[in-house]
Amino acid sequence: MLTLVIGNKNYSSWSLRPFLVLRTFGVQFDEVRILLDTPHFQQDVAKWAPNLRVPALHDDGLMIWDSLAICEYVNERYLDGRGWPSDVAARAQARSAAAEMHSGFMALRKQCPMNMRRTPDNYRWDEAGQRDIERIQALWRELKDAHGQGGPFLCGEFSIVDAMFAPVVSRFLSYGVPMDDNAQAFADAIQSLPAWQEWRDAGFAEVEYLEDTEKFRA
Template sequence: MPTLVIGNKNYSSWSLRPWLFFRQSGLAFEEVRLPLDTPEFYQRIGDYSPTARVPVLRIEDETIWDSLAICEVANERWLGGRGWPADARARAAARCASAEMHSGFSALRTQLPMNCRRPDNGYRGDAAAQKDIDRVQALWRDLRTRFGGGGEFLCGDFGIVDAMFAPVCVRFTAYRVPMEAVAQRYRDAIYALPAMREWLAAAAAEPEALAATDAF
């Protein structure tokens, strides 16, 4: 059985992506949770990850240390490719959106760090964060319009692209970001996933707190 090493469910956006994809896809895995910024994390992470970061997937003696790569490996080895849309155009668009999420939106990430149980303090991002927010919502609207007719998610059925954007749904919710109707419906679909509900319940029950993140 593969081992997926993750950080705190409340804070680790990168960990949520492969965890949600695995769980929602019905893949069995052993979970190892290392609380971020703790002595335990720094003592143990070197046993799993060459980058000293989470998430990381271990398959026997093999290590996959990137969130999108983990999803790709799982999709390739155990899911027969169904983590991406079957239609070639939809698949290309989903890959572009996933890559954009993976490497972009720095203001959104910095100013709205993931915090599933954040107090209801409202949204205080600047113009750069708002630009990222607007781009995300435009991207969701485009994917839903062109490829989402067959289901509730960005390209119809739940897949890798949705796992990549799940932390943004948390951010939009936690910071009470104003959302257009398409974005709101998509956020609701993500939050209705059994695996997402499981993650959020576990996040709410975690004892650890990161003061720097909680201050946002």
């Protein structure tokens, strides 16, 4: 049995990505959740990941770390390649977009960290954050126009690239980012996934550590 080690479902954007891939493609796994930003986080996560980060995937003694690497491993080991589009061009551009997400958009990440319970308010991001937002929505349009006519996701059917951008959907919703029609349709498709709904509901229900009182709250 696979074991996926994750952080808080409300906050851990990197953990969400492989969770969506595993759940949506029906791969069975056990889940270990370690709350972030607690005094004992490093001690707890060290049992599962020597780099002291989540997520990590364990499979019969093999440990894979990093969200994209986990998704690639699951695709090769359990999905017979179904995790990416079957068309060569679509697969190449989906991988390019996933890699851009993996390494980029730092302004948006820093200024709008994932917080699924957050509701939009008057907070606004700066010009660098806006450039990230515009680039992301342009990228979604490019993928959808070129490869996405066969379904509601970026390349038609759900694939790893959609999972890589799912935390961005959460950010856009939580911070009230204006979305064009294509981006809104993609956000709706992500939110329709049972795996997303399961993750969101668990995130809303999970406890948080209160450092000042050294207690937890729902």
